[in-house]
Amino acid sequence: MNPTSFRFSLAALRAAATGFALAAMIWAASPPSSAQEKKARPVTFEIKPAPLTEDREERALPGPVGGACVGGGGRFIVLTIPAERKIAVFDVNEAKIVKNIAIEDDAPSVAASLDKLVVAGGGKIDRYSLDTFEKEGSVKLPAGQTGAVLLMGSATRGPLVGLVDGVPGFLDPNTLKPAKGYAIDIGKREKLTEGVARISADGRVVTTYNPHSSPQGHHAYVRTGTLYKKLTPDNHDVSGHFFPGPEGRFFYSAVGVLNAAGKPVGKKGAYGDGSKYSLPAAEGEGFFLRIDVPGFPHGDKKKMGKVYLHATGDDRPLGELTGVQPPSGLNHWGREKFGVDKHFFLVPSAQLLVVLPESLDKLILHRIDLDKLLATAEYDYLVVASRPPRDAVANTVYTYEPVVKSKKGGVKLKLESGPKGMKIEDGRLTWTVPAPLAGREVDVSVGVSDAAGREVFHTFKLDVRAK
Numbered sequence: 001m002n003p004t005s006f007r008f009s010l011a012a013l014r015a016a017a018t019g020f021a022l023a024a025m026i027w028a029a030s031p032p033s034s035a036q037e038k039k040a041r042p043v044t045f046e047i048k049p050a051p052l053t054e055d056r057e058e059r060a061l062p063g064p065v066g067g068a069c070v071g072g073g074g075r076f077i078v079l080t081i082p083a084e085r086k087i088a089v090f091d092v093n094e095a096k097i098v099k100n101i102a103i104e105d106d107a108p109s110v111a112a113s114l115d116k117l118v119v120a121g122g123g124k125i126d127r128y129s130l131d132t133f134e135k136e137g138s139v140k141l142p143a144g145q146t147g148a149v150l151l152m153g154s155a156t157r158g159p160l161v162g163l164v165d166g167v168p169g170f171l172d173p174n175t176l177k178p179a180k181g182y183a184i185d186i187g188k189r190e191k192l193t194e195g196v197a198r199i200s201a202d203g204r205v206v207t208t209y210n211p212h213s214s215p216q217g218h219h220a221y222v223r224t225g226t227l228y229k230k231l232t233p234d235n236h237d238v239s240g241h242f243f244p245g246p247e248g249r250f251f252y253s254a255v256g257v258l259n260a261a262g263k264p265v266g267k268k269g270a271y272g273d274g275s276k277y278s279l280p281a282a283e284g285e286g287f288f289l290r291i292d293v294p295g296f297p298h299g300d301k302k303k304m305g306k307v308y309l310h311a312t313g314d315d316r317p318l319g320e321l322t323g324v325q326p327p328s329g330l331n332h333w334g335r336e337k338f339g340v341d342k343h344f345f346l347v348p349s350a351q352l353l354v355v356l357p358e359s360l361d362k363l364i365l366h367r368i369d370l371d372k373l374l375a376t377a378e379y380d381y382l383v384v385a386s387r388p389p390r391d392a393v394a395n396t397v398y399t400y401e402p403v404v405k406s407k408k409g410g411v412k413l414k415l416e417s418g419p420k421g422m423k424i425e426d427g428r429l430t431w432t433v434p435a436p437l438a439g440r441e442v443d444v445s446v447g448v449s450d451a452a453g454r455e456v457f458h459t460f461k462l463d464v465r466a467k
Contacts (some may be wrong), residue, residue: 042115042157043129044073044115044389044390044391045076045115046075046093047073047074047349047387048093048349048350049350050092050093050347050351050365050367051093052365055366056366056367058364059096059097059362059363060362061079061361061362062081062088063082063084063086064081064359064360065080065081065361066080066081066106067080067109068080070201071117071130072112073387074201074347075091075092075350076089077092078112078117080108082106085103085106086101086103087100087101087117088101089117089133090354092347093350099133101133103119103121104121104122105121105122108122108147112152113152113154113157117129117133120150123145123147125138125141125148125171125176139176151197151198151206152173153201153203154282155201155246155283156201156203157173157174158171158173158174159171159203160172160179161199161206168184181226182228184206184221184227185221195209196241196242196334196339198243200244200245200246200247200248201282202248202460204222204223204248204461205221205244205248206221207220208221209241209334211240211241211335212333215235216239216242216333218233219231220232220251231261231262233262234262237255237262237263237268238253238258239254239334240253240254240255240331240332240333240334241254241334241339241340243279245280245281245285246280246284246285250280250288250313252280254269254276254277254332254333254334255273255276256278257312257313265315266314267315269296271296274291274292274296274330274332277291277292280341282346282347283346283347283348283387284349284386284387286348287309287310287311287312287348287383288310288312289308289310289321289353290308290317291306291308291330292305293326296332297331297333298331298332299329299332300328300329302328303328304325304326307324307326308321309346309373311381311383312456314379314381318373318377318381319377321353324353324355324366326343327340338360342356343356344356348368349387352365352368353365354366370385377407380454381407381454382405382407382411382449382456384404384448384456385405386402387460388400388402388462390461390463391463392431392433392462392464393467394437394464394467396432398430398431398432399428400428400429401427401428402427402429402458404448407452408451408452408454409451410450411427412448413427413429413446414448415429415446415447417443418444418445419431419442421434435466437464438464439464440464441462441463442462443461445459
């Protein structure tokens, strides 16, 4: 089972919107032990520049990859190795595989949060720590059900979205208990669909599409509070893959980038124009990748495309990433056997692009010198190049100083929205965190402008915890 390709019933999604079908099925089969209920201490991982000695290096894998996901807010790339019944964990800070985890299933589904790895297969769901890589808990799936499809934001602490036989539910990955209150509003009169789904790193946006139908049914489900509401872009504005950016502010497709409202950003590609083929980063939404794909719409299996790095929201490239080879045969419909976004993991904070080639048996690491690319850019740019600390601890002062890159300079920050008492002074955001908010999530939006008159919005969520 590919962890991001599955059959799901939109009618079942609607039916489960006010219930917790997955959770109920799991708990009926196997309630958790007291040890499994225990929450581990929250962990936040720092991302540092990858320690490469060359601009291009390779890392061998134990075998061909079957599926992949990102965890630790972009620090870890989790790879399933079906033939070996292993999960390999790649750490961008170490630029190597740091752990091989033995599993009991050769076709698991995996999802990772900021500090947890969850694996479905072999008739159960297991939870591991991304700090120690130790198994922390396990629950059984219903009798006869060997696996489930899992989705979880890599920069969040949940919820875990799971599908068993197409029926969704929400679990708290820290306890494997039901995450109460979450629901997906998918509308009425939907039919059984076969599709591909992704979730944004911040967990706010889930996207789905069907590569084998026409129209392809591109849908986004955007969460406000605990409810995911449906957003459907015009089918003339999107084609092929449909992936959310890490912060859910943009969507990436075979014909270009769309904004949060589902409208094109810049010039679109076309049925015979593969020059706008776009992919999100694995961490942060300051940059994205674009591939100039030859032989559109079917793709040319004998020719390689060219890969470019862009500042998010800008149609013009910062530069070509020479030496980076995309898979051959990329096409207009997103019908690749292995999800194209699982071939590319751009982690700007690590100055690293990790490429999983078509052979699926190794990782190719490319050093990305963002400062050099920005310095040589021929046009004005404005990019937020940092990510805030995720945790805000009650009765302490939370501080964050955004790192902003601007060709013209004159950067100004303005707090557009945030919790009471939060402020920005001299380029630094501060907030004395009130104890009553412990256990809640707060939304923050910072407006960023420069001397060229450009403006971007830096949006993020904070987890408020007691200690």
